[in-house]
Amino acid sequence: MKKYMVVENFKPGLMxxxxxxxxxxxxxxxxxxxYLNxxxxxxxxxxxxxxExxxxxLFYVWFKKWEQFVDFELYPID
Structure with a gap:
């Protein structure tokens, strides 16, 4: 299973x-x-x-559900 770091930047006023x-x-x-932590x-x-x-x-499917609140960044971890 590959690990990833997702960075969520909450849009102003929407947290x-x-x-x-x-x-x-x-x-x-x-x-x-x-989800791990x-x-x-x-x-x-x-x-x-x-x-992971x-x-x-699958991350992009999930991002679509939250895009009104959050800007996402996805980083694979080697």
Whole structure:
């Protein structure tokens, strides 16, 4: 399984609304995309998530569900 770092930059003023949806619906990952750990810096409105998958395209399916709240960056970890 390949590991990835996902960097989430919350759009201005939308961090709280993002967490309302998260609390109601969860992370909404497609099958085959796995969360390992995360770290949030509320001062900078940014979240780092360590994740893994055998299919990188699943990240883009997941990103679509949250794009109204977050700008994503995806980094494969070797």
């Amino acid at each position: 709280e609304e993002n967490y309302e949806v998260y609390n109601a619906k969860g992370r909404q990952f497609p099958d085959g995309l796995y 995360s770290w949030v810096n509320t001062e900078k409105n940014i979240c780092f998530q360590l994740m 998958s055998n299919d990188e395209s």
